[in-house]
Amino acid sequence: MARLNSSMSIKLTDDVISRLKSQKIITAFDFIREIIDKIIAITGLPFRDILEIKQQMIEKFGAKIKNPLDLLRSQSKILSTEISSLDNLLNGGLQPGQIYELCGTSSAGKSQLCLVLTANIAAKSDGIIHYIDTRKNFSATRIQMILSAKKLNDEEIGVKMCQIKVTHITTTHHLLNLLYNLTHTLSENDHKYKLIIIDSLPSLFVISSDNHDDLYALNHFANVCRFLSNEYSIPIITVNSITKWQDSEFSFNAPSGTVLKSTSIIKPFLGKYWSNIPNTRLFIEHIHSEQRTITLWKSSNNKIGTSIEITLNNSRII
Known part of the structure; x- marks a missing residue:
């Protein structure tokens, strides 16, 4: 609210x-x-x-009466990422009403993948993609390069880039106000919004036992994300970091074999509370050069532990 x-x-x-x-x-x-x-x-x-x-x-x-047929149609529209291997991993693409998390180490390619998804979806639809940038990772130049690689002319590129709304924020207060205001925007233009990306969360939230304000803000954030995704059948992608622990006991519910080193344990940032919020969690890992592995860490629809390999560069994904 x-x-x-x-x-x-x-x-x-x-x-x-x-x-x-x-x-x-x-x-x-x-x-x-x-x-x-x-x-x-x-x-x-x-x-x-x-x-x-x-x-x-x-x-x-207040709640509004919805036509059941319209609701069924909106909840059945799977949003293709235009990356065939990723679509297969996600059972067809981004599901409406779902919260996704993309996590990985620094320089693993999280923001780069988000930029590719933004350009791909803009190129194949006339809908709006809202990119919420907390670390100034958004690159209009890179978006332009991706669209150019798709053989779009300058006029078409201009139209597609106008479909991408970018908001730079630096505080949790700004983030919550933006999301609350989005509830008004979406109530009037819900059919135009295709995707919301939040890149990234750790720069805003510092979760610790003595920092109750950020935990309270994280709870508000989770609630408004659930409302936006469910009410308007829009997928939301959040970007998160990971922590590595040197320990002999594996304490997070990631599938076996997803350790970076034999003695390292990988956990998503933001603690146990947030770990239960995303419907689907993807772990991206840098292998070498432009090669990346994306592993399904959490899902209610697909086999956990399934992974794909992609080639990620400035203009496309293979």
Whole structure:
């Protein structure tokens, strides 16, 4: 649910919103479920104004009736990555309503693969791909090279690049606000959005036993991602790093044989809580030169441990 802001009602001034936030009334959902008497005491707004604001929020953010046939169609549209081996690994491509995680070491090719997927999907559809960039990894030049390799002319490349929306963010607050705002955008243009990529998470979230704020933010992030993917049948790809532990006990549920060294244990970053959020987890590993291996670490539909080999360069994947 979207965070409180002045665009929801002219009566929600910055001062009123600040008072509400001080009492942990942060989102429209928090406002709707709170009793009116308490909101009156916090804000000083009259009963009628609060009732009016609640009604406006319910109309804007409340559940909407959907045609079952339209829902079935949207949930049946598998999004091809245009990489045949990867599509086979994913049982046809990116499934609507699913959260994917692409994890690997630094320089394994995570961002490069995301750029190829972005260009491939833009080239084969007229939909929007939203690339959320937290580390300035997005390269418009590389996107242009990939599209040029597909034999598109300059005008066609321009059209396809306009389908790619890029947002650079640096804080969890910015990320959550962006995703909450996307719920409004998608409610009006849900048929236009094809894919959301978030590259990457570790630069925003630092999870530790004494850092409760980031764990709370990660929980919010997971919830809004689930809402976006389920409500609008859009696949979401998140990029994550891995940690390597020198230990004799393998403690993560990755398939056997996915260790980088005989004494190393590989775990995705962000801890146990996040490990349960993605529906599908892919591990990408740099073999040599342009060669990469992609292994299925987590899936409810396919055999865990299955892997493919790809050649990843600046303009395409083989």
